[in-house]
Amino acid sequence: MSAATARRPLPAEALLGVDQVGLEARAAMLASRSIKREAKLFALDLAIRCTDLTSLEGADTPGRVATLCTKAMHPAPLDPTIPPVAAVCVYPALAAVARDHLRCSPVRVAAVATGFPGGQAPFEGRLAEARAAAAVADEIDMVIDRGAFLAGRYGQVADEIAAVKAAVGGRHLKVILETGELGGYDNVRRASWLAMAAGADFIKTSTGKIQPAATLPVAVVMMEAIRDFAWATGRIIGLKPAGGIRTARQAITYLVAVNEVLGDDWLTPERFRLGASSLLNDVLMQIAKEHSGGYQSPDDFSDA
Amino acid sequence: MATSPPTTSATPDAAPAPRPGGGHGAEDRRPAGGRFTYAPAPEATDHLRLRDRYELFIDGQFRPPAAGEHRLSINPATEEPLAEVAEAGPEDVERAVAAAARAFRSWSRLPGGRRGRYLFRLARLIQERQRELAVVESLDGGKPIRESRDVDIPLVAQHFFYHAGWADKLDHAFPGAPWRPLGVCGQVIPWNFPLMMLAWKIAPALATGNTVVLKPAETTPLTALLFAELCQQAGLPDGVVNVVTGGGPVGAQLVRAPGVAKVAFTGSTAVGKEIQRALAGSGKRLSLELGGKAAHVVFDDAPMDQAVEGVINGIYFNQGHVCCAGSRLLLQESMAEPFLRRLTRRMARLRVGDPLDKNTDVGAINSREQLGRITELVASGVAQGARLYQPPCELPSRGFWFPPSLFTDVAPSHRIAREEIFGPVLAVLTFRTPAEAVERANNTRYGLSAGVWTQSGARILWMSQRMRAGVVWANTYNQFDAAAPFGGFRESGFGREGGVQGLAAYVERG
Amino acid sequence: MTALAVAKTAKLYLGGAFVRSESGRVYRTEVAANIPRASRKDLREAVRAARAAQPGWARRAAYNRGQVLYRVAEMLEGRRREFVAVLGGGRGAGREVDAGLEALVYFAGAADKLSQLSGSVNDVAGPYFNFTVPEPVGVVALVAGERPALLGLVVPLAAALCGGNCVVALVAETAPLPGLLLGEVLATGDIPPGVVALLSGLRSELLPWVGSHRDLDAVDAVGCTPEQLTALEERAADSVMRVLPPGAAGAALRLSPQLAVRTLEMKTIWHPVGT
Structure with missing residues (x-):
């Protein structure tokens, strides 16, 4: 590992393994929590405030990003109680478009970088991309080189994260582990520690381009790593599950897990984000249902 | 009763506020009083057909x-x-x-x-x-x-x-x-x-x-x-x-x-x-x-968070009214402190209350008589010098209730380490070596169940052969199945x- | 002038040695005088030695225990004439020795089949590998059958030993010599010291101490009268000691793996299956 990460020896528990069956049972128990009425409204409101509204398609255009930014700022224009989302997440090429549209809003601009989603371009190119993205975006979502990680070149992965961290200046750095490619929970835990130790502000599950993307057990492993890292170093790291989160129910489940594993200090967009492209309308429908008492139609909610 | 946690280090619950983020809109938009408290989620009872x-x-x-x-x-x-x-x-x-x-x-x-x-x-x-x-x-x-x-x-x-x-x-x-x-x-x-x-x-x-x-x-x-x-x-x-x-x-x-x-x-x-x-x-x-007084042995290489869950499930499942409850936790000394820190934190997350609430983790004690027995044994633990931890939790005013409880500084001779409590009370002891773990685990007249947590396959089998118990849960606990024979050794x-x-x-x- | 015969002193077999009762007492039967009359302290010592020997005996490979039992059979074959004599001579005595040999060979060959005969892999409804394996119950007191005196000891003894138990046996009270003589076969047959004790004495005196001994795991009551069994069961309850009942007439001597299985405990082990 790099000099930065070698400074302080990892606590013994950092490298402990994870038992799949026990973890998944724990996650299933968290998912079975029944969140009703005012608790549900609290969670749905929080889910919106923690959302990184995302579009990462090859077919993205300035017009598409403009629509996305409008939705981000005013998810439900007719309901003033609905807050804006946390950020809009796009490719670096469109970050400036998002910047223009969000200039007078609290919504931040996040850009994916470092050869998203594969992370397999030459490192100089990835670094340059991150530096360029940081010139316009508030937040950088970088991917790690999973090939290097799986080949056991942990030092290389850590050094690359540290280099990107340095390159993006004070920008908020989210490190995407792409957990669906890591081959198991032990590696999720290791990669989490590695990313946090190398300078990540957030650790993020997935690009959304690989299945499985975010899963609750993976998120729980990352939460436990974040908790342990805070204990060991005093540094607070955030979590961003991303990919495949489409329903209000899923979003609430992640918030329940954060609440019970990390504690409610983490129930803030400063420490928790949900990366999602199609979650928002389901959350809005559920809020409307809670207020009106009746089930809703998707056609009452605008596309992003 | 004392309620101080056995470890005093800061937890993420009490972690400092986040550093300011870079860029725009960095203000914390968390609303005041934004604790995520779960609303009551009672199971419906309108379909019951109970006679008088x-x-x-x-x-x-x-x-x-x-x-x-x-x-x-x-x-x-x-x-x-x-x-x-x-x-x-x-x-x-x-x-x-x-x-x-x-x-x-x-x-x-x-x-x-x-x-x-x-x-x-x-x-x-x-x-x-x-x-x-x-x-x-x-x-x-x-x-x-x-x-x-x-x-x-x-x-x-x-x-x-x-x-x-x-x-x-x-x-x-x-x-x-x-x-x-x-x-x-x-x-x-x-x-x-x-x-x-x-x-x-x-x-x-x-x-x-x-x-x-x-x-x-x-x-x-x-x-x-x-x-x-x-x-x-x-x-x-x-x-x-x-x-x-x-x-x-x-x-x-x-x-x-x-x-x-x-x-x-x-x-x-x-x-x-x-x-x-x-x-x-x-x-x-x-x-x-x-009855039983099962040893739940956790080695320092165990998958720790799952072991914590296993210990929780082992002793607080069904309010500890379980003959095979893992009521004696044997921790390898080298990791006792980090383990207890996680365990007590997890205990504080247990939701004690209305058994019909779908989010309740720990329900009511079965009877006044049983509550009396638990209370008496816990008092004996305090009197004999063990250190009691109970997470803060509000118990209903009517009915029979006892908070999840954990004792550290337990001597093997203490009543809470020897007698079946049949309640949500865990006695924590430590050990240094596998041989000592076996010796402590077997130092009882009972022999219903035992638990062991370690990543070493060889050690699991070694421990399983030596722990005198009719059921051994390795890297899990309190699992039951019609196809799996259940029953005890000894008393x-x-x-x-x-x-x-x-x-x-x-x-x-x- | 013929040489004056050297008579053998009957002795207890305890902790791998041949000893008199610590009490110094003897009793007489219809055919023999000066049979050692084991005391409660002899019983206590026998249980202590058996408890100490038990983990080692149980942890030997079953194959090894089987070979030891086979070696015992070899020793018995070598001393057939002596056993026939002590059983009173005649064809019946010969048949009993043959049956004893048969039992030893049977259980010698059973030791490494018990897990497969009584254990199982269990199809549980979850992501777990679940299996049940037999383990020896531990230290077994054996109240040997009075008649036939040799077979009533050898069959339950071999059955308990092959599964890894240690045995403290009360040999037939009225015909103790075949049982005591078996000690010499066991000692030369590679049975480790302490694994078996053979005590002669008065059951009325010893059984209460058997039933109330808190470090005995089970008692095989094959040789008990109904009254003895009742008293034994009452006392055994204090420590939840397993009392293996005599069973139907003749069943105790019919060779079956079940005779060994009843001296075993089943242990069920769970482990998750995951990556």
């Missing part, structure tokens, strides 16, 4: 007891009455045994496949009414609906389904010599898993051609009586299953009844010894599933329930 009064179930009919006496069964979470339940007398027990003896003549001669059909029917009826059964189990016994719904009742159905399939294959279960059923089985069960214990007793007995008289616990008779209704619905021949309710004396009469050929008892070691003594010379077959009893080995307790061979 339940009579004895004898010879296929509900009949009032000869003496006409009843007692109230109450909800331990509210102390409110649920229903009146008959108190059987000696005559009633005799009538029930006689009915079972009559039924045995034809039931034991039925082709196995036909007996199996009845058991399959029962399994299906249980599944059809599982939500209702779960709610009544939680109302009558105080256990969280999450457990009765997800653990107890599914296992009940599985037990009948599993044994139904044995009924026509018994010649293959007992090769080499003929087998025959024993006759009338007198079965006495406890209040911690009322319907599950009923299933563990009745399913194998019926599959092997025996008939039964079952005595449920006096504080939790209701699901056994609902089961009696299911027997009627299933068209089970009269007298094959009889349920006599009442207090301890009813059980004592039942096990001593001359017409009983086999006694199966689950409950305390003290009562088990009384029964074993009472049956001396009677020639009756006996199986006992008694935890003898005989097995579940699996092909469990069938042997209900047949004569050779």
